[in-house]
Amino acid sequence: MANPLEPPKASKGDLVHALTKAGLSAIPLLGSSAAELFQLVIQPPLERRRAEWMAAIGDKLQELQDHGVRLEDLAENEEFITAVMHASNIALRTHQKEKLDALHNAILNVAIRQAPDDALQHMFFRWIESLSPLHLRFLKFFQAPTPKPGLSMGGLSSVLEHNMPDLRGKRHIYDQVWKDLYSSGLVNTESLHVTMSANGLTEKRTSELGDAFMAFVTDPASTAAR
Numbered sequence: 001m002a003n004p005l006e007p008p009k010a011s012k013g014d015l016v017h018a019l020t021k022a023g024l025s026a027i028p029l030l031g032s033s034a035a036e037l038f039q040l041v042i043q044p045p046l047e048r049r050r051a052e053w054m055a056a057i058g059d060k061l062q063e064l065q066d067h068g069v070r071l072e073d074l075a076e077n078e079e080f081i082t083a084v085m086h087a088s089n090i091a092l093r094t095h096q097k098e099k100l101d102a103l104h105n106a107i108l109n110v111a112i113r114q115a116p117d118d119a120l121q122h123m124f125f126r127w128i129e130s131l132s133p134l135h136l137r138f139l140k141f142f143q144a145p146t147p148k149p150g151l152s153m154g155g156l157s158s159v160l161e162h163n164m165p166d167l168r169g170k171r172h173i174y175d176q177v178w179k180d181l182y183s184s185g186l187v188n189t190e191s192l193h194v195t196m197s198a199n200g201l202t203e204k205r206t207s208e209l210g211d212a213f214m215a216f217v218t219d220p221a222s223t224a225a226r
Contacts, residue, residue, distance in 0.1 A: 156194075
């Protein structure tokens with residue numbers, strides 16, 4: 001089993017970029033200027049992601065400092081350092097903005113000590129990596145579902161399709177997403193297709209664990225503003 005904290009290896013794409021740059025440098029008529037232009041226009045993917053992530057973390061650290069958090073204290077906070085390492089390794093393996101935002105928010109919550117214990121943090125980081133943005137959309141929506149106006153009875157699937165029209169007629173997709181969430185203990189209802197009353201359709205469907213996970217990946221500033 002691979003070490004989750006081991007830095008990602010350079011991809012084939014990174015090696016192709018590096019070899020191409022070296023080849024351009026060796027051409028007398030082009031020289032190093034062509035290599036520099038190539039590096040400027042098409043940077044190695046892994047290095048670009050790393051640079052973007054480091055810049056984003058720097059911005060978050062600045063936000064924390066502006067709100068009275070001492071960076072010297074964070075440097076000595078082993079829980080925070082571990083969280084940054086977990087988040088950084090996941091960030092380098094995704095391009096999805098929703099996941100990157102979740103990782104940023106998780107780091108902020110750990111820094112201001114609004115995060116659960118180490119065991120849950122480890123579990124939550126694993127879910128950020130394994131769950132899709134669609135899973136996160138489901139969790140956010142079903143914390144406070146809003147059924148179609150005038151609907152007196154139906155299943156949660158009808159509520160879902162009304163609010164997420166891109167999923168209409170795609171039961172094979174949203175049933176699997178729901179199964180993933182239920183098997184992980186993040187929602188408290190096994191099926192989206194049980195008929196229930198209008199009141200039932202408005203009830204929160206995330207579990208206590210699901211709410212804790214969503215709090216972990218949500219910007220603490222937006223949580224405080226509620």
